[in-house]
Amino acid sequence: MNLVQRVRETASAQPEKTAYHFAGKDTSYAEFDQSVARFAAALEGLGVGRGDNVAMLLGNTPHFLITLYATMRLGATAVPVNPIYSPDEISYILQDSDAKAVVALEQLLPLVEAASVRLPAIESYVICETTGETAAKVTELSEVARSKTRLFSHLITTSTAAAMPVDPDENETAVILYTSGTTGRPKGAMLTHKNLYSNAADVGEYLGFSSEDRVVATLPVFHVFALTVVVNAPLVKGATILLVPRFSPGDVFQTIREQKATIFAGVPTMYNFMYQYPEASREDFETIRLAISGGSSLPVALLENFEEKFQVKISEGYGLSEASPVTTFNPLDRERVPGSIGTSILNVENKIVDELGEEVPVGQVGELIVRGDNVMKGYYKMPEETAAALRNGWLYTGDLARQDEDGYFYIVDRKKDLIIVGGYNVYPREVEEVLFQHRDLVEAAVLGVPDPDFGEEVLAYVVKKEGSAVTEHDLLDFCAKRLAKYKVPKHIEFLDELPKNTTGKILRRSLRDQVKS
The missing domain is CATH 3.40.50.980 (Rossmann fold)
Structure with a gap:
């Protein structure tokens, strides 16, 4: 079975069923x-x-x-x-x-x-x-x-x-997805028919998609998260896609109300904008039975605030282009764990390993690696990069993570984003989580910059709410009460907005370029 065959089956069995809605049609x-x-x-x-x-x-x-x-x-x-x-x-x-x-x-x-x-x-x-x-x-x-x-x-x-x-053949390349290029020239991940169909089917099954669902597609569909979660998975299940040309909170809320949407998928930035939208109320989300977050880590404070305001549970997951992309999601039949990316989805294995590729004990931080039918066949015309990413049947993600005793995974940070202050590890997400707890901040991003004495120091970029008078001193004091001294930012810079790609992921490289300039 492949994606094209599945759509043809639905067209034959339910020809009048709506595949997608766009611009009123x-x-x-x-x-x-x-x-x-x-x-x-x-x-x-x-x-x-x-x-x-x-x-x-x-x-x-x-x-x-x-x-x-x-x-x-x-x-x-x-x-x-x-x-x-x-x-x-x-x-x-x-x-x-x-x-x-x-x-x-x-x-x-x-x-x-x-x-x-x-x-x-x-x-x-x-x-x-x-x-x-x-x-x-x-x-x-x-x-x-x-x-x-x-x-x-x-x-x-x-x-x-x-x-x-x-x-x-199921192993022929169906799609080449170029990575976002946040660390240099993008690489083309070759995804096979088997990769795409298996991940769409497994995500749909794991999250309980059905033919009655109406899925909001405002995530950019050329991005791998949207491609699987709001395009292929709904089509595999015979559901309806509600195409929204571009993201705006008002358009999303209007689409949900008018089309009685049942599933919404977004990235943290989208959830943040919708939460901050002044005209929004819980009625705007009353038909949504499942809210999904991916693309980057969802701050726990934002998750809890959004859920309280709209009375909906958000299931956070994890994926990457090279895995078609989904590898974990918070399950719907068990307790959702805030801050966790959930457990392995159907037919996908995840584990945490050390530098030698050996599995680490529960609770210990290591690199997340993935195995399953969803893992790419390699990078287009890049045999060396392919060999580095695919080892002994496993995809090495480059993400630092840990797993708890119940099988839930937690992303700690990107391996390349780890900050080392005087020999101590500082994970940017940990500092960002604290900054997000401050009531006067809208966004925050943390990175490491060179320091002559300690190797690196912590630098934070933040966006404050309109009309806020919060100062750098206020925020440093706020962090000092909640973080070990070496984790507290040395400086905090205020910006009107943080640089992002089209999926809403914060571009740390652009922030680093600001530091250099």
């Missing part, structure tokens, strides 16, 4: 499957076949869903790319991934113009219209770019559902 599973078949035929007509790579520079619209499943239907490989990356970042991924075709938003036409010269190996560009001026803009491209460019709407309306679905 419901699309049934039968209509979705028909669009996938038509666009697959269109791609085939452009020369895309089994084993070719198709880059997708798309957001939370039906274009993404159709392109993803049409590409997999052909046995080709989808390469989702963040459409708001810089031209240099996009060009790097297009070149590194050996993309044969690109499906992109209308706003990226200037990139198409440049890439038609810089990246001659790309044979076709398909542009997804967002305004009524798209066709006219295409005519303004250079002759070379124009000759390679087609309109999505034209292709899908003029194609027939003639492309027969390929039955790929």
Whole structure:
């Protein structure tokens, strides 16, 4: 079984069931499957076949869903790319991934113009219209770019559902997901049909997804967390996806109310913005039976405040691109443990090891490693990096964690983010948790900076609530009462906002760059 086959089954068994809702319109599973078949035929007509790579520079619209499943239907490989990356970042991924075709938003036409010269190996560009001026803009491209460019709407309306679905081997690459690049050039994690289907099915089963669920998709769907939790898992279960083009608390609350959503998935930043939204009330979440958090650690203070305000339990989990991505979630049939990423999901093993790869005792901090059908086959064209990440059947995550006697895991921090002050380990998350307890702060991020006497010192960046008069002295005193002396920040910097990527994850690298400058 693979994702495409599963959608075809649902389209056959429940053709009228709504697959997704977007911009006031419901699309049934039968209509979705028909669009996938038509666009697959269109791609085939452009020369895309089994084993070719198709880059997708798309957001939370039906274009993404159709392109993803049409590409997999052909046995080709989808390469989702963040459409708001810089031209240099996009060009790097297009070149590194050996993309044969690109499906992109209308706003990226200037990139198409440049890439038609810089990246001659790309044979076709398909542009997804967002305004009524798209066709006219295409005519303004250079002759070379124009000759390679087609309109999505034209292709899908003029194609027939003639492309027969390929039955790929489960170990063939279905998607190449490029890591966020927070530590340098991004690496392309090759995820197979088996990886994606198993993780979607296991997440759906573990969290009790059903065909009656209506899942809010406001997380960027090109990101691995959203790809599995709010796209593939709902489609595997025959549920309905509620596509929200971009995140705003008001739009999310409106969608939940109007569409009677039952599942919401977000990252900590989203939960923070929704909690701070002045017009929000518990009625805005009354139809939600399951709230999910991932992407980065959810501060316990925020979790408890959100749950109290909206009367909903948040199940926090953990994952990474290389694991398709989910490896743990707080279970629904047992006590949820605040601050924990939960227990291993179905068919996935997690354990904590030392530098020699030996499992450490319960409660001791070590590196989290993962094994299961969800683990990638490797990094695209990077054998050395693959060998470093995949050892003896296990994926080494680079995350420091511990496990308690009940089997619950806790992320301590990224291995690379560990701060060592005079020989003592300081985990940024521990300091951030304390700062989040202060009633005048909205956000906090902690990192280590060089110190001539102690090797490193702790530096905190914070965003305070509007109108707050809290000072650095106030916050240092607050921390000193709750942390060991060596863990207390040496300095606290106030910012209007913290730098984040499109999924809301705080970019520590950008903060480090501020320190250097």
